[in-house]
Amino acid sequence: MPSTHAQAPPPRLELPLTRYAWFFDFDGTLAELQARPDRVSLPAARKGLLRRLQAASGGAVAILTGRSLEDLQPLIAPLRLPCAGMHGLQLHIADRTRMAATARLPYTVLARLQDLAECHPGVLLENKGECAAALHYRQAPHHASALEAAMQALLPTCNGYELLHGKCVLELRPASASKGTALRLLMRNTPFKDRIPLCVGDDRTDEDGFAAAQALGGIGIKIGTGATQGQWRLADPSALQHWLHQQLEAATHAAAPVSATAAPPASTI
Numbered sequence: 001m002p003s004t005h006a007q008a009p010p011p012r013l014e015l016p017l018t019r020y021a022w023f024f025d026f027d028g029t030l031a032e033l034q035a036r037p038d039r040v041s042l043p044a045a046r047k048g049l050l051r052r053l054q055a056a057s058g059g060a061v062a063i064l065t066g067r068s069l070e071d072l073q074p075l076i077a078p079l080r081l082p083c084a085g086m087h088g089l090q091l092h093i094a095d096r097t098r099m100a101a102t103a104r105l106p107y108t109v110l111a112r113l114q115d116l117a118e119c120h121p122g123v124l125l126e127n128k129g130e131c132a133a134a135l136h137y138r139q140a141p142h143h144a145s146a147l148e149a150a151m152q153a154l155l156p157t158c159n160g161y162e163l164l165h166g167k168c169v170l171e172l173r174p175a176s177a178s179k180g181t182a183l184r185l186l187m188r189n190t191p192f193k194d195r196i197p198l199c200v201g202d203d204r205t206d207e208d209g210f211a212a213a214q215a216l217g218g219i220g221i222k223i224g225t226g227a228t229q230g231q232w233r234l235a236d237p238s239a240l241q242h243w244l245h246q247q248l249e250a251a252t253h254a255a256a257p258v259s260a261t262a263a264p265p266a267s268t269i
């Protein structure tokens with residue numbers, strides 16, 4: 001359900017950072033979107049903020065991404081964080097990676113996707129390890145409807161799969177898991193357990209994370225434009241970086257001796 005606050009940036013967090021469980025989407029949220037998935041990198045300043053947040057929150061920082069974990073982990077290195085990959089199909093926590101029970105994409109479907117990429121100049125195939133595969137058309141948006149029709153036609157041969165519409169990307173993936181499922185699973189584990197989930201994301205699959213976080217009494221923060229059920233909104237990854245920096249600075253000052261002339265905090269959540 002759309003929120004009445006969803007156009008406003010989140011105010012300062014009211015409680016200590018250790019009271020929140022932090023969930024971040026990757027592409028479009030921590031890292032700016034690029035023409036191709038392999039052109040993305042996470043700026044050092046943002047890695048630094050995540051490291052500070054990891055320390056300040058007692059380790060309750062996770063990434064929920066649509067990428068496979070094999071793809072994500074080098075992008076966040078040297079950080080080691082709990083994370084969910086492929087929109088919740090993979091879960092990595094306490095140095096163990098688990099995969100939701102799922103079918104494999106028939107090799108005939110993978111071969112067809114490869115053909116589609118080759119026949120449509122500018123289209124890229126992202127094979128996420130046999131369980132899911134995506135066709136990216138950011139560099140060839142005129143092919144979007146042909147790709148969609150071709151992938152819709154493949155769906156009946158992919159039992160239990162759905163066609164996901166992302167940002168200039170169409171993906172065949174099992175319908176059995178979501179970012180909401182992943183968030184709920186992580187929330188059952190230390191150090192996330194008994195905290196207030198705070199979920200940040202820019203894309204359609206992040207809405208599942210917002211719904212799960214808000215159902216647990218938490219907070220959803222939408223990055224960028226578009227309808228959302230998140231309560232708050234930030235313009236882009238740079239605005240998120242700035243807001244996180246503010247939260248960390250405020251927490252650092254709150255831990256310091258209080259000055260008699262300190263101003264009262266502005267509005268909080």
Ligand SMILES: O=P(O)(O)OC[C@H]1O[C@H](O[C@H]2O[C@H](CO)[C@@H](O)[C@H](O)[C@H]2O)[C@H](O)[C@@H](O)[C@@H]1O
Pocket residue numbers: 025026027028029032033034035036037038040064065066067068126134136138166167168169203205
């Ligand atoms: O859940 P996320 O971490 O946001 O992942 C969503 C998809 O992100 C990647 O694709 C998107 O970002 C690319 C790089 O900026 C961009 O070129 C593409 O157009 C976007 O759709 C990733 O490649 C996908 O696997 C993720 O599902």
